[in-house]
Amino acid sequence: MRDVAVIGIGINKWGELWEKSLREIFVEAALKAIEDAGVDHIDSMYVGNMSGGLFVGQEHIGALMADYLGVTPIPATRVESACASGGVAVRQAFIEIASGMSDIVLAGGVEKMLDVDTGEATLALATAADQEYEVYNGVTFPGLYAMIAHLHMQKYGTTSEQLAAVAVKNHRNGKLNPNAQFPFEVTVDQVLNSTMICDPLHLLDCSPITDGAAAVVLCPLEIASKFTGKQPVKITGVGQATDFLALHQRKDPSWLEAVEKAANTAYKMADKTPKDIDVCEVHDCFTIAEICVIEALGFAEKGKGGYMAASGRTAIDGEIPVNTSGGLKAKGHPVGATGTAQVIEIVEQLRGEAGDRQVKNARVGMTQNMGGSGASAVCHILEVV
Amino acid sequence: MRDVAVIGIGINKWGELWEKSLREIFVEAALKAIEDAGVDHIDSMYVGNMSGGLFVGQEHIGALMADYLGVTPIPATRVESACASGGVAVRQAFIEIASGMSDIVLAGGVEKMLDVDTGEATLALATAADQEYEVYNGVTFPGLYAMIAHLHMQKYGTTSEQLAAVAVKNHRNGKLNPNAQFPFEVTVDQVLNSTMICDPLHLLDCSPITDGAAAVVLCPLEIASKFTGKQPVKITGVGQATDFLALHQRKDPSWLEAVEKAANTAYKMADKTPKDIDVCEVHDCFTIAEICVIEALGFAEKGKGGYMAASGRTAIDGEIPVNTSGGLKAKGHPVGATGTAQVIEIVEQLRGEAGDRQVKNARVGMTQNMGGSGASAVCHILEVV
Numbered sequence: 001m002r003d004v005a006v007i008g009i010g011i012n013k014w015g016e017l018w019e020k021s022l023r024e025i026f027v028e029a030a031l032k033a034i035e036d037a038g039v040d041h042i043d044s045m046y047v048g049n050m051s052g053g054l055f056v057g058q059e060h061i062g063a064l065m066a067d068y069l070g071v072t073p074i075p076a077t078r079v080e081s082a083c084a085s086g087g088v089a090v091r092q093a094f095i096e097i098a099s100g101m102s103d104i105v106l107a108g109g110v111e112k113m114l115d116v117d118t119g120e121a122t123l124a125l126a127t128a129a130d131q132e133y134e135v136y137n138g139v140t141f142p143g144l145y146a147m148i149a150h151l152h153m154q155k156y157g158t159t160s161e162q163l164a165a166v167a168v169k170n171h172r173n174g175k176l177n178p179n180a181q182f183p184f185e186v187t188v189d190q191v192l193n194s195t196m197i198c199d200p201l202h203l204l205d206c207s208p209i210t211d212g213a214a215a216v217v218l219c220p221l222e223i224a225s226k227f228t229g230k231q232p233v234k235i236t237g238v239g240q241a242t243d244f245l246a247l248h249q250r251k252d253p254s255w256l257e258a259v260e261k262a263a264n265t266a267y268k269m270a271d272k273t274p275k276d277i278d279v280c281e282v283h284d285c286f287t288i289a290e291i292c293v294i295e296a297l298g299f300a301e302k303g304k305g306g307y308m309a310a311s312g313r314t315a316i317d318g319e320i321p322v323n324t325s326g327g328l329k330a331k332g333h334p335v336g337a338t339g340t341a342q343v344i345e346i347v348e349q350l351r352g353e354a355g356d357r358q359v360k361n362a363r364v365g366m367t368q369n370m371g372g373s374g375a376s377a378v379c380h381i382l383e384v385v
Numbered sequence: 386m387r388d389v390a391v392i393g394i395g396i397n398k399w400g401e402l403w404e405k406s407l408r409e410i411f412v413e414a415a416l417k418a419i420e421d422a423g424v425d426h427i428d429s430m431y432v433g434n435m436s437g438g439l440f441v442g443q444e445h446i447g448a449l450m451a452d453y454l455g456v457t458p459i460p461a462t463r464v465e466s467a468c469a470s471g472g473v474a475v476r477q478a479f480i481e482i483a484s485g486m487s488d489i490v491l492a493g494g495v496e497k498m499l500d501v502d503t504g505e506a507t508l509a510l511a512t513a514a515d516q517e518y519e520v521y522n523g524v525t526f527p528g529l530y531a532m533i534a535h536l537h538m539q540k541y542g543t544t545s546e547q548l549a550a551v552a553v554k555n556h557r558n559g560k561l562n563p564n565a566q567f568p569f570e571v572t573v574d575q576v577l578n579s580t581m582i583c584d585p586l587h588l589l590d591c592s593p594i595t596d597g598a599a600a601v602v603l604c605p606l607e608i609a610s611k612f613t614g615k616q617p618v619k620i621t622g623v624g625q626a627t628d629f630l631a632l633h634q635r636k637d638p639s640w641l642e643a644v645e646k647a648a649n650t651a652y653k654m655a656d657k658t659p660k661d662i663d664v665c666e667v668h669d670c671f672t673i674a675e676i677c678v679i680e681a682l683g684f685a686e687k688g689k690g691g692y693m694a695a696s697g698r699t700a701i702d703g704e705i706p707v708n709t710s711g712g713l714k715a716k717g718h719p720v721g722a723t724g725t726a727q728v729i730e731i732v733e734q735l736r737g738e739a740g741d742r743q744v745k746n747a748r749v750g751m752t753q754n755m756g757g758s759g760a761s762a763v764c765h766i767l768e769v770v
Contacts, residue, residue: 076466082444
């Protein structure tokens with residue numbers, strides 16, 4: 001397998017992008033990535049998108065984006081793994097280059113979620129859960145993650161204040177991110193006094209509904225220096241895994257087994273342990289998700305994830321900075337784009353281009369992206385070479 | 386890149402499968418493929434599906450199928466390229482094995498289209514066309530292919546009888562296929578006297594709406610003989626390409642440029658020409674599609690595709706047998722599964738297991754699968770080794 005590097009990144013300001021269509025949002029990010037990479041063509045592309053069908057009545061999204069990006073007749077494929085679609089797109093591009101089939105591959109993600117009303121969006125997102133056993137019975141994602149939160153609280157004594165601390169940290173970071181949807185700080189009191197969505201999750205425990213896109217350009221490491229004046233970032237570890245789609249089938253719904261498996265695959269491939277990671281982007285679709293994820297990644301002991309944000313250990317200047325971008329919580333969560341955007345934040349950190357969010361001496365970064373209530377997960381480890 | 390072989394195939398009887406759910410249909414085909422391959426595990430899987438969201442309210446289809454197949458925690462990804470999704474799934478599995486990332490990979494496709502009414506199904510399928518420029522103005526696929534047919538008739542003198550001859554041939558073949566949705570013969574008169582759907586396309590010029598699944602198991606050629614007692618079939622050529630999504634943007638809408646490009650990539654990789662192909666499965670979503678496709682593949686001169694079926698040259702005993710399975714027309718067209726099922730038909734032909742549909746001395750086969758009105762296309766060349 002050939003070594004693969006990220007040589008270009010592109011993202012737009014996320015939020016309520018009423019004036020732009022799905023294709024415009026994607027093309028904007030893709031062109032930025034191509035310009036950043038300094039390439040004059042791409043050989044193939046992957047687009048992560050969760051539900052163009054339900055959000056904007058458009059499938060066939062790979063070909064559409066190749067068309068509007070002006071790169072036909074190259075192969076273009078949409079991949080879907082619910083909210084992990086953007087991470088899976090990067091994995092497919094990695095594999096295609098590693099195989100020798102293509103040299104320069106664009107991987108991106110896009111979602112336009114605000115063209116439907118909030119109820120419709122909630123139902124579209126619920127198609128990531130088990131339609132026959134979960135959604136049919138009326139539960140949507142705030143309910144599923146609330147059950148995970150209750151279990152975590154009961155088993156380990158995790159508190160609402162600890163959940164809130166995740167939101168506080170991520171908004172503090174997000175304020176420093178010019179592309180974030182909600183770049184402002186919140187306090188623990190504001191989180192605890194925000195509308196209860198599904199006990200124990202308040203409005204400010206939930207990531208928002210977002211329009212946005214992100215794209216990266218990958219190539220074989222050995223030719224990376226031909227294209228970009230910037231620091232190429234090597235992808236040294238890639239892991240993907242699955243779990244039961246429905247929560248009730250899992251032995252312990254508060255433990256994200258697919259995340260653990262995906263991370264272990266990536267650690268093994270990169271020959272790294274959790275202690276080697278300098279900065280990490282994780283999938284905080286709800287505050288409880290970040291807590292469970294950092295346990296599954298090995299940054300906190302089982303049951304101890306709740307202490308991490310509250311004690312400052314996952315802050316930008318903490319022992320393991322988590323979600324320096326603001327995370328899904330403050331940066332926004334256009335579901336198909338999120339996983340690709342995580343890779344972008346890590347590349348910026350490893351290049352030393354993260355501005356006020358910069359983690360000092362970051363040499364090894366990691367991303368963790370997941371679908372549904374954790375039934376699919378994909379992790380990447382990236383390093384300065 | 387490592388050489389890759391198909392070692393297992395699985396398909397179910399296609400049709401109106403009211404009593405089975407999306408997951409059941411897929412798992413049935415996948416288990417057959419795993420049993421046929423003789424493997425005791427798989428390392429990774431890809432599922433082609435066009436619109437689980439619109440047809441059955443289910444996305445996150447990779448993880449769902451891994452769950453119900455009982456193979457978690459392996460990586461599982463859904464790929465979508467409209468009606469080419471099942472072909473793209475095979476390509477992704479090919480690349481993953483070629484790269485060295487995985488050894489045994491399952492690629493399949495599934496669609497359950499009959500849980501919604503025909504009008505809803507037509508609109509769900511229309512999401513493969515350009516939502517902003519085509520569908521918004523009221524055109525759906527019968528209309529788009531009718532425009533292609535009119536242009537082909539005007540430019541080359543193609544007749545309704547020639548279109549009908551494609552349906553007659555494919556139903557004649559489909560009658561011999563135990564898994565076909567419509568295993569009966571039709572006559573040219575029956576086609577011409579069937580309900581006019583969109584001039585010049587009659588009901589019997591159109592492929593049906595279908596529930597169905599198909600799956601194949603792939604592994605490195607060098608270890609293929611370890612698993613199966615059957616003839617391994619090597620994938621020697623893979624090509625994928627894109628074109629403008631909307632018909633009006635193409636220089637000549639009667640010429641399928643993405644099909645030509647995908648085929649040329651596959652021919653080059655396999656070191657083959659159209660003359661080397663002994664049997665081919667093509668994407669006859671409408672009779673005119675088969676006519677345009679065999680031109681783009683190089684089996685007929687430009688504009689001469691109409692003569693082929695009518696003259697018997699694409700019959701099972703003709704110079705280039707096309708759609709021995711019955712094609713989309715008679716076998717059925719569960720859109721996400723079609724591309725994988727084409728590979729299955731070619732494997733059966735190359736193994737000599739095609740029964741009454743067997744093409745004599747078939748050594749080199751080809752598949753051509755496309756999305757929308759040809760904006761995406763994927764071709765595979767398979768050979769006995």
